[in-house]
Amino acid sequence: xxxxxxxxxxxxxxxxxxxxxxxxxxxxxxxxxxxxxxxxxxxxxxxxxxxxxxxxxxxxxxxxxxxxxxxxxxxxxxxxxxxxxxxxxxxxxxxxxxxxxxxxxxxxxxxxxxxxxxxxxxxxxxxxxxxxxxxxxxxxxxxxxxxxxxxxxxxxxxxxxxxxxxxxxxxxxxxxxxxxxxxxxxxxxxxxxxxxxxxxxxxxxxxxxxxxxxxx
Amino acid sequence: xxxxxxxxxxxxxxxxxxxxxxxxxxxxxxxxxxxxxxxxxxxxxxxxxxxxxxxxxxxxxxxxxxxxxxxxxxxxxxxxxxxxxxxxxxxxxxxxxxxxxxxxxxxxxxxxxxxxxxxxxxxxxxxxxxxxxxxxxxxxxxxxxxxxxxxxxxxxxxxxxxxxxxxxxxxxxxxxxxxxxxxxxxxxxxxxxxxxxxxxxxxxxxxxxxxxxxxx
Amino acid sequence: xxxxxxxxxxxxxxxxxxxxxxxxxxxxxxxxxxxxxxxxxxxxxxxxxxxxxxxxxxxxxxxxxxxxxxxxxxxxxxxxxxxxxxxxxxxxxxxxxxxxxxxxxxxxxxxxxxxxxxxxxxxxxxxxxxxxxxxxxxxxxxxxxxxxxxxxxxxxxxxxxxxxxxxxxxxxxxxxxxxxxxxxxxxxxxxxxxxxxxxxxxxxxxxxxxxxxxxx
Numbered sequence: 001x002x003x004x005x006x007x008x009x010x011x012x013x014x015x016x017x018x019x020x021x022x023x024x025x026x027x028x029x030x031x032x033x034x035x036x037x038x039x040x041x042x043x044x045x046x047x048x049x050x051x052x053x054x055x056x057x058x059x060x061x062x063x064x065x066x067x068x069x070x071x072x073x074x075x076x077x078x079x080x081x082x083x084x085x086x087x088x089x090x091x092x093x094x095x096x097x098x099x100x101x102x103x104x105x106x107x108x109x110x111x112x113x114x115x116x117x118x119x120x121x122x123x124x125x126x127x128x129x130x131x132x133x134x135x136x137x138x139x140x141x142x143x144x145x146x147x148x149x150x151x152x153x154x155x156x157x158x159x160x161x162x163x164x165x166x167x168x169x170x171x172x173x174x175x176x177x178x179x180x181x182x183x184x185x186x187x188x189x190x191x192x193x194x195x196x197x198x199x200x201x202x203x204x205x206x207x208x209x210x211x212x213x214x215x216x
Numbered sequence: 217x218x219x220x221x222x223x224x225x226x227x228x229x230x231x232x233x234x235x236x237x238x239x240x241x242x243x244x245x246x247x248x249x250x251x252x253x254x255x256x257x258x259x260x261x262x263x264x265x266x267x268x269x270x271x272x273x274x275x276x277x278x279x280x281x282x283x284x285x286x287x288x289x290x291x292x293x294x295x296x297x298x299x300x301x302x303x304x305x306x307x308x309x310x311x312x313x314x315x316x317x318x319x320x321x322x323x324x325x326x327x328x329x330x331x332x333x334x335x336x337x338x339x340x341x342x343x344x345x346x347x348x349x350x351x352x353x354x355x356x357x358x359x360x361x362x363x364x365x366x367x368x369x370x371x372x373x374x375x376x377x378x379x380x381x382x383x384x385x386x387x388x389x390x391x392x393x394x395x396x397x398x399x400x401x402x403x404x405x406x407x408x409x410x411x412x413x414x415x416x417x418x419x420x421x422x423x424x425x426x427x428x429x430x431x432x
Numbered sequence: 433x434x435x436x437x438x439x440x441x442x443x444x445x446x447x448x449x450x451x452x453x454x455x456x457x458x459x460x461x462x463x464x465x466x467x468x469x470x471x472x473x474x475x476x477x478x479x480x481x482x483x484x485x486x487x488x489x490x491x492x493x494x495x496x497x498x499x500x501x502x503x504x505x506x507x508x509x510x511x512x513x514x515x516x517x518x519x520x521x522x523x524x525x526x527x528x529x530x531x532x533x534x535x536x537x538x539x540x541x542x543x544x545x546x547x548x549x550x551x552x553x554x555x556x557x558x559x560x561x562x563x564x565x566x567x568x569x570x571x572x573x574x575x576x577x578x579x580x581x582x583x584x585x586x587x588x589x590x591x592x593x594x595x596x597x598x599x600x601x602x603x604x605x606x607x608x609x610x611x612x613x614x615x616x617x618x619x620x621x622x623x624x625x626x627x628x629x630x631x632x633x634x635x636x637x638x639x640x641x642x643x644x645x646x647x648x
Contacts, residue, residue, distance in 0.1 A: 038420050206519055253585055
């Protein structure tokens with residue numbers, strides 16, 4: 001498991017499962033809104049809950065761990081079922097879902113970066129892999145729903161994930177045994193993400209191109 | 217190779233190649249209709265014929281087997297060529313193509329699940345990997361053609377694949393040496409799929425959401 | 433590293449980095465035109481610069497190499513930054529970008545095929561993997577931007593990549609120590625690609641289907 005220094009493995013497992021569940025809700029709700037069928041809702045819940053970690057593991061070069069773990073599979077199935085049958089209720093606590101999603105992002109970027117750096121990749125790829133763990137599922141969700149990924153277009157979503165991952169990698173690089181840095185990373189990620197949500201902050205885009213279309 | 221208990225490896229190879237060919241036709245025809253060029257038709261044939269098995273192998277954590285096998289590559293190339301040059305003829309036997317596609321699905325979910333469970337993953341992931349072997353190619357086809365995957369939106373396609381895979385996994389879990397359960401799995405998958413096609417059965421969708429669009 | 437026979441590893445590294453940079457520019461510019469934000473421009477630059485090699489490594493069954501190499505990551509970051517801040521300038525040298533892109537394609541198909549064949553796959557998969565190294569990034573770019581991949585629809589792009597890869601594989605199969613064949617492969621790829629660009633040559637499509645829509 002991807003346990004940052006100074007943490008109890010059981011706590012990390014529960015945090016990871018909680019993050020997977022809320023990411024699964026995000027995927028399942030998006031599927032309901034896109035009018036996918038029952039199976040599609042389950043698949044989207046699984047994709048958003050699991051795909052970030054699968055991408056990370058494939059890029060590290062190890063067999064995807066969560067996919068063979070019944071706990072993670074049960075959690076995304078539950079998220080899909082809740083999305084399908086209780087989406088009206090979930091929509092009423094929209095801000096709540098965003099808070100949970102920010103928690104998931106914070107957990108995943110820290111634990112993903114920890115797994116990457118302890119697998120022997122360098123610090124820079126480890127930070128990137130931590131961020132991919134957090135945002136990969138949402139990217140695949142948007143690709144399957146035939147949209148350009150939100151995280152590439154707007155909002156403050158990748159920056160907090162990169163920052164959180166950087167704290168976790170720094171902790172490992174310093175050989176730290178304390179939970180302070182990973183915890184600080186998760187809190188920083190959460191705070192910046194929620195600030196972006198509340199203030200509606202977007203990343204800047206380049207000034208529009210002048211009369212010309214994309215080639216090649 | 218992914219040989220379920222009680223089967224002759226040569227029979228399984230031929231069934232797998234036949235399944236790959238008809239899946240390749242499905243991809244090639246979709247590419248012709250989407251006005252892709254000659255190369256695009258070959259690629260789509262290869263994607264639908266091979267991608268399900270490649271996804272399964274990546275998720276298991278073994279090198280993708282079919283991709284380095286000239287027999288499978290020759291079969292998808294042939295499927296692409298037939299799609300490109302004989303698509304008018306193929307369209308006239310539309311119902312025939314659906315029968316072949318159902319055969320491909322039945323073969324792939326059983327052999328895929330067998331490979332997964334014999335690779336050491338648990339029974340639940342093995343059933344999922346069997347289904348992914350059957351439906352993964354079609355999902356990637358739709359993503360490349362810029363559509364939301366059909367299997368996530370409508371039709372009875374995943375359920376029969378999951379059922380067929382469950383029979384194959386049960387056979388392995390029981391330590392069975394007989395071909396009965398895998399064969400029953402393939403027949404069940406085929407029968408339900410064809411029933412769905414003939415009756416036009418779709419999976420249910422959730423009731424439409426009330427005034428609100430997808431966020432995050 | 434993927435060093436074809438008769439070449440200096442340093443030269444190959446520099447050519448690979450140069451190819452990665454121009455592919456990164458192509459991705460970054462596409463992202464700017466699609467109005468992605470700053471993060472999206474960096475991601476698209478990384479995707480087009482690195483994804484072809486990552487796909488090749490996953491299909492071979494080895495951990496993706498470039499992703500853990502700071503040189504490649506620095507190069508795609510630089511390509512993303514240049515795309516974001518200097519896209520107006522880059523657009524004025526459009527033909528130049530196409531020349532660089534053709535260089536990248538030529539380098540990648542030869543070095544990708546060399547890595548594949550020396551990893552123990554057969555000659556036919558090695559040629560395909562060489563071509564995938566060259567065109568995979570562009571396919572993923574178009575999927576993320578919600579378009580059907582250009583390389584599947586039009587232009588002479590895959591054929592030169594396949595030819596270049598075939599030269600590199602032939603060199604390895606002959607046990608050649610000379611740089612002649614890989615060099616000839618790269619030059620052939622470059623020449624055919626530029627001929628296609630200048631003459632506007634497209635691959636043929638199948639004649640349009642008569643009254644019928646795609647099924648599956």
